[in-house]
Amino acid sequence: xxxxxxxxxxxxxxxxxxxxxxxxxxxxxxxxxxxxxxxxxxxxxxxxxxxxxxxxxxxxxxxxxxxxxxxxxxxxxxxxxxxxxxxxxxxxxxxxxxxxxxxxxxxxxxxxxxxxxxxxxxxxxxxxxxxxxxxxxxxxxxxxxxxxxxxxxxxxxxxxxxxxxxxxxxxxxxxxxxxxxxxxxxxxxxxxxxxxxxxxxxxxxxxxxxxxxxxxxxxxxxxxxxxxxxxxxxxxxxxxxxxxxxxxxxxxxxxxxxxxxxxxxxxxxxxxxxxxxxxxxxxxxxxxxxxxxxxxxxxxxxxxxxxxxxxxxxxxxxxxxxxxxxxxxxxxxxxxxxxxxxxxxxxxxxxxxxxxxxxxxxxxxxxxxxxxxxxxxxxxxxxxxxxxxxxxxxxxxxxxxxxxxxxxxxxxxxxxxxxxxxxxxxxxxxxxxxxxxxxxxxxx
Amino acid sequence: xxxxxxxxxxxxxxxxxxxxxxxxxxxxxxxxxxxxxxxxxxxxxxxxxxxxxxxxxxxxxxxxxxxxxxxxxxxxxxxxxxxxxxxxxxxxxxxxxxxxxxxxxxxxxxxxxxxxxxxxxxxxxxxxxxxxxxxxxxxxxx
Numbered sequence: 001x002x003x004x005x006x007x008x009x010x011x012x013x014x015x016x017x018x019x020x021x022x023x024x025x026x027x028x029x030x031x032x033x034x035x036x037x038x039x040x041x042x043x044x045x046x047x048x049x050x051x052x053x054x055x056x057x058x059x060x061x062x063x064x065x066x067x068x069x070x071x072x073x074x075x076x077x078x079x080x081x082x083x084x085x086x087x088x089x090x091x092x093x094x095x096x097x098x099x100x101x102x103x104x105x106x107x108x109x110x111x112x113x114x115x116x117x118x119x120x121x122x123x124x125x126x127x128x129x130x131x132x133x134x135x136x137x138x139x140x141x142x143x144x145x146x147x148x149x150x151x152x153x154x155x156x157x158x159x160x161x162x163x164x165x166x167x168x169x170x171x172x173x174x175x176x177x178x179x180x181x182x183x184x185x186x187x188x189x190x191x192x193x194x195x196x197x198x199x200x201x202x203x204x205x206x207x208x209x210x211x212x213x214x215x216x217x218x219x220x221x222x223x224x225x226x227x228x229x230x231x232x233x234x235x236x237x238x239x240x241x242x243x244x245x246x247x248x249x250x251x252x253x254x255x256x257x258x259x260x261x262x263x264x265x266x267x268x269x270x271x272x273x274x275x276x277x278x279x280x281x282x283x284x285x286x287x288x289x290x291x292x293x294x295x296x297x298x299x300x301x302x303x304x305x306x307x308x309x310x311x312x313x314x315x316x317x318x319x320x321x322x323x324x325x326x327x328x329x330x331x332x333x334x335x336x337x338x339x340x341x342x343x344x345x346x347x348x349x350x351x352x353x354x355x356x357x358x359x360x361x362x363x364x365x366x367x368x369x370x371x372x373x374x375x376x377x378x379x380x381x382x383x384x385x386x387x388x389x390x391x392x393x394x395x396x397x398x399x400x401x402x403x404x405x406x407x408x409x410x411x412x413x414x415x416x417x418x419x420x421x422x423x424x425x426x427x428x429x430x431x432x433x434x435x436x437x438x439x440x441x442x443x444x
Numbered sequence: 445x446x447x448x449x450x451x452x453x454x455x456x457x458x459x460x461x462x463x464x465x466x467x468x469x470x471x472x473x474x475x476x477x478x479x480x481x482x483x484x485x486x487x488x489x490x491x492x493x494x495x496x497x498x499x500x501x502x503x504x505x506x507x508x509x510x511x512x513x514x515x516x517x518x519x520x521x522x523x524x525x526x527x528x529x530x531x532x533x534x535x536x537x538x539x540x541x542x543x544x545x546x547x548x549x550x551x552x553x554x555x556x557x558x559x560x561x562x563x564x565x566x567x568x569x570x571x572x573x574x575x576x577x578x579x580x581x582x583x584x585x586x
Contacts, residue, residue, distance in 0.1 A: 108466055115470075208466075354450050
């Protein structure tokens with residue numbers, strides 16, 4: 001029963017984020033993508049509600065949290081205007097087979113999770129215990145963090161709060177629901193890529209590469225699965241979406257979610273903002289995208305600073321050991337082999353080379369920036385080999401994901417997605433805007 | 445046109461290779477293949493991890509442990525450099541107790557109970573409480 005309720009808690013998350021369905025550019029998406037976007041938004045809503053309750057000294061309980069989330073879901077559904085847009089374009093012939101392949105790869109990941117082949121060690125000695133202690137304290141308790149025996153004291157709270165929500169609903173901590181959240185977020189990630197790219201074959205490649213990456217990196221129960229969903233939403237929106245408002249909204253949602261999910265989420269958000277500035281040359285969008293992420297990470301840093309809990313974030317002040325650079329690069333290259341001679345990377349690069357590289361500039365830029373940020377993290381330790389070997393298989397999933405999205409975007413078959421508002425960026429009214437094949441996406 | 449064909453061929457080949465590699469890895473991690481395992485760590489490596497036994501032992505010991513006692517989880521074979529992930533695992537598995545780091549050289553810091561994974565824990569201040577298939581529970585003598 002604990003596990004059933006624990007999983008139910010995750011399945012209910014999209015309901016708390018269903019408010020995003022009010023947005024016209026979300027409403028025109030297929031149902032799978034809408035649920036995926038609501039999952040990301042809902043994860044952020046759940047985390048924000050639980051954090052706010054803690055700040056207001058409202059003790060978490062099943063009654064309190066369920067009531068708040070039901071009210072949020074009910075208000076969101078009630079305010080949702082009736083759909084009046086055309087349905088998504090029908091599936092092209094021959095794509096069904098690729099979609100079936102994608103589902104098979106997802107089922108394989110689900111199998112790996114259900115048989116404890118992809119469980120993250122950090123779940124049982126970091127994320128899980130912290131969530132359990134928070135639930136027993138009735139909220140984010142600085143006293144729990146003051147006595148926390150690891151450096152992860154000030155780690156961003158979203159993943160811990162999702163686990164705590166599941167724990168609150170189920171009564172006891174469900175370790176199985178914690179790991180099963182991974183395939184759920186993975187499915188949402190694939191739905192987002194499939195919808196925006198409309199490329200079943202490209203999505204199949206992403207599914208295969210990430211299924212293998214998950215099998216090697218053990219992310220189930222850790223923060224990477226939700227992080228990858230947030231990152232996918234930001235990268236894919238900036239790559240495939242033609243509606244400028246939609247691009248900005250989704251990039252902001254992805255960046256905001258990422259900064260509250262992992263330490264590396266902040267460097268991802270910075271990479272997104274830099275990419276918007278350099279590749280899209282859009283200062284206004286960069287500022288709007290950065291704002292929610294900055295507010296969220298600023299709030300968290302204020303909380304941990306005010307309570308004297310700054311540990312990991314203080315790493316920014318640590319000395320840089322440039323002499324470790326060759327070791328860092330060598331060790332990272334070894335891990336990036338993915339036990340398959342770098343195949344996932346090579347395939348992504350080959351597929352980009354076979355298409356139009358300019359279309360993939362946004363994801364390529366983010367892949368390069370996040371890869372550089374990973375190296376930058378690791379050269380802060382005098383002897384980083386163990387640290388790299390234990391953490392980087394999961395950390396490098398971010399640049400790999402970005403590169404894979406680039407591989408999808410580079411294809412000639414992939415069309416931009418989106419309805420441009422009437423009388424604005426295009427001459428058409430509600431007409432789908434196709435891309436200029438030679439121009440990078442996202443510069444409408 | 446040839447590029448799109450080449451792309452298709454490359455992706456098909458990659459997907460087949462990645463799918464085969466994933467299936468092979470799951471098989472390499474060992475069986476049983478169609479049972480929900482006892483713990484979330486049961487099949488993360490072909491050899492059973494001590495951390496999986498830490499989970500099972502914590503579950504077995506929990507009903508025997510009084511509330512709020514100081515307890516730690518160790519693999520005696522690793523003495524004196526115990527893997528900290530074992531007692532940190534206890535942190536989540538034993539929320540009603542006070543799980544602490546294994547310190548046996550300072551009487552004030554010594555835990556009331558020790559959950560020992562595989563092998564016996566030899567220490568003059570502790571006596572065996574009960575034996576489990578995966579290890580044992582020791583209590584401090586007063």
